[in-house]
Amino acid sequence: MNAQSKVRYGMVGGGEGAFIGAVHRMAAALDGEYELVCGAFSSDAERNQRSADALGLDPGRAYATLGALLAGEAALPEDQRMEALAIVTPNHLHAPMAIAALDAGFHVMSEKPMALNLAEAQAIDAAIARSGKLYGLAFTYSGYPLIEEARVRVARGDFGAIRLVQVEYTQGWLSRPIDQGGNKQAEWRTDPARAGLGGCLGDIGTHAFQLAEHVSGLAVESLSAELTTHVPGRRLDDDVAALLRFEGEARGVLKASQVAAGDENGLRLRIHGEEGGLDWSQMEPNTLTLRWLDRPTEVIRAGGPGLDPSAMARLRIPAGHPEGYIEAFANLYRSFGRVLRAGAATPPPRGAADWFPGILDGLRTMAFVEALIANNAGAAKWTSLADIPPKRRTTDHR
Template identity: 35%
Template sequence: MSKIKLGILGGGEDSLIGILHRVAANMFDQYEIVGGVFDAQHKKSLNFGEKLGLDTSRVYKDLDDLIEKESKLPDAEKIQVVSVLTPNFLHFPMAKQLLENGFNVICEKPLTTTYEEAKTLQKIQEKVKSIFAVTYTYTGYPMVRQMKSMIAEGAIGKIQKVDVQYYQGWINPLIHDKEKRAVTWRLDPEKSGISCCIGDIGTHAFNMAEYVTGMDIQKILADLNYLYEDNPMDIDGTVLLRFSDNLKGVLRASQIATGEENNFTVKIYGDKGALKWEQENPNYLYLLKEDQPLQVLKPGHSYNSDFSLEGTKLPPGHPEGIFDSMGNIYMGIANAINKADKFDGAYPKLYDGLRGMNFIEKTVASHKEGNVWVNMQD
């Protein structure tokens, strides 16, 4: 089977996310990166394309140029799927244009800057039937997928408590300096949307809570922190979650958790046991039982689910990391494009991005309306 031809928007010379996506795309030999628009400055984009060893005639000036020229190529040669790795405010117009011109799309999160934009993309995607993935990266970890499988199989019984936490401290050097916080794009609503912390990392925690439990959150109550009156964007927040009248949880997200790096922790408690996973030690899944010693599950062993093992590339004892996680998502997308889907949840879909945008807006609304319960359902 020929490789899927991949184009990339953004993710150029100094982009960490660009490296992550390129390595992930090459991991299973399913994709061939053939071109794109890597930088708003065409000269920089061309130079970067040369470094990647690409045919620079397919390093385009802008998205219009890409669509016009790629659409003229024979089906066997043109780009099939495009990864959108640009700042948040460009996600919607780029994804919309790509869908309308018949391309499959892989989009960084958050999906858009407004819920209405996300719903517009959903309507277009339902009409054109293109594959659309939103890269909630952490869903690709083998032990996250093992957690999802075990919960679905009843390993911890009926869920009765959900606790998700995502703590970082990266914004501390910026937020306390008035000049720096005024020029940081993540704190600019025009570029980042209405939320910084919840929009950036809180959506990962929200998505994970729904992903591993297989349940939709019904209502939320939020309390956000902006720290300074002239800062228009939240940088810390706590959100109470209500899946049902008897199943509740809490989501905590912060970018001012001093000293924290990327502390993303997921804890799901059932009436027969509990599961706990930590992103900074992603190869360990902890199973807790009241009448048994703590059990530690690791990737690559035969006791894991087929879903977990399908995304495990190394023998037991060899760490799987963030590149592997994103690679598993790219593999799931490739299987979908090739109509060879194997597992539900193999890649986050547009619906997951839509849920994330709804969560961002409802969280901000809950806070601004006086920390009240808000219904997540339309």
Template identity: 35%
Template sequence: MMKKIKLGILGGGEESLIGILHRVAANMFDQYEIVGGVFDSEHSRSVDFGNKLQLDKSRIYRDLDHLVEAEMKLPENERMQVISVLTPNFLHFPMSKQLLENGFHVICEKPLTTTLEEAKTLEKIQQEKGSIFGVTYTYTGYPMVRQMKTMIQNGEIGSIQKVDVQYYQGWINPLIHDKEKRSTTWRLDPEKSGISCCIGDIGTHAFNMAEYVTGLKIQEILADLNYLYEDNPMDIDGTVLLRFSEKTKGVLRASQIATGEENNFTVKIYGDKGGLKWEQENPNYLYLLKEGQALQVLKPGHPYNSEFSLEGTKLPPGHPEGIFDSMGNIYFGIARAIRKEKGFEGAFPKLSEGVRGMNFIEKTVESHKQGNTWVKL
């Protein structure tokens, strides 16, 4: 019987918004066993949370230093093999660096780090150590996103000529207009978030998705960001023009002050033979547009979909799958890589994609500060 991969978690405790997403995803394909971690900066809360998960109390550690020291003393077949980093942005780099240097595989939330220099440092260490490193650009795990990627790769919409990605939320709107609230929110603190809020948080998802589904690399960008208040150091809204090549252009729109929006992530790709549209809030529908033909709606689980799409479909047609399934597919792809099994290309976002994401964040801010000029990536 195949042994489960031993998984540790940093962050993701009682008050975490994403902890449950990662835990459910890790359990989805029966590939992982959560064995311990550091779930909270306050050790007593971490222990209480670990007890709720019915974990061995001896593996609920005070901090990362204690975790690494104790785990490295265990026999190799008993210690944690991979560790998920679910902490605020400023901790991603030091934690991931320490884990890589000690031979652990890593799954890290995005943005990968707070600076491009840090991201490149991680990439260098990872290449030296040969560890598996996944960055959770969650939405790449949806079956119909993978179907979109395959159809574009197979030339079903022809040569790409227009890319339009939009990610609109409204959650910062109630905070940004209150001086005290906006000054005490960690997302709007450069020391904890890095140089960007909106682009760093959700704009990087849109950037990654644009390159993921098209298979193209963005070469140049021109950005216009909105900070709304003089005392707010972090962007909360932005529009970025994209140049993939001389003939392929696009636009990326991201906002956290789109009043009333929840998680409106929309991807539209247009080729010279057709177009494809996908919406995260209705993720089980992929729309295919052809000139002079009726709109086609593709859904997961049907045999007309690609093998890549079907691998990530867990239920029969007509049974909705969502964000947990998407993250579960990414964890499954990482598990296969750890086991050195053959998997689909694009089964999980790699460290190199996290590095490109950090480059995009920094160049976007640079473009805006230079007076909205074109900047090469």
């Protein structure tokens, strides 16, 4: 894309004092292919206007509500109006806002989890099908170059048949009851009305699950799990553990916790096949370690020799210059924007230079959330994820 074809986007949520809205804006801005033109940043009128002013927006395009934003933008000439909406609100608003935007004729990039439950996710799926608009999800970690390299090496059979998938995502920031002491980021994430069915499960467990399926190329067929709430008075889980049964006889373990005191953002993925395995950590994202039965360990570096072209396409600077979270996030925005500009109605397949997480990832993660909660609450040893077919969509709009 060139300067004359920047994607014009709006944002709902993400105003003054919010965390993830600023991250979305930085990611969208990194490649110079987006322009923020409007927003409804806060339900508080003064905070909303301050946010718009700080971002240099036209005062007339700082809207009080999403409904006003959609109506106001639709009334503008086609070459001026918003083309895509970034949804960066608490979880309970993701589905109704996505459906409203899609039905109004706008593309959507949404924060995860995509909805409060599987039924809402399927309603978004239906809205995508009837609108023909693009839908993307901010599963940021799948945008890392060495995650793509890992996926490629698994897919081409470097390790033989996959046997083990181990993924963990541990944080410590909720080890104390800060959600009961006025911390806004913690408070809504532990409120069932706004966070949804799971606390830690929905917030970071979905990231771990999506990454495990994305890199392994295997769908989880069933799980056995335990949800725990360690902090007294907390209304949602803050710790998750699950055994996973993948298609093809592979087995897995998923651990997610927000009460691992001292841990920062400990996302780690290990996958083992018959002949060897890989190890990647988000806190050292430019290194991929490969270990083998019969030869020395290999350390693969971002930008170094031997990377697959699809991994190289996700790099911006020479080897030895660290790239991280914002760049990975920007890869998703860049891909979403280029597919949008190409006029495509669906994301390209995994492995394509402009792939980004979309509705399939969303449906799979919501099926995971519901299956895990059902297993934890029930007497069954294993619970199936059969509600969502792993290799196809629930509609014909892929």
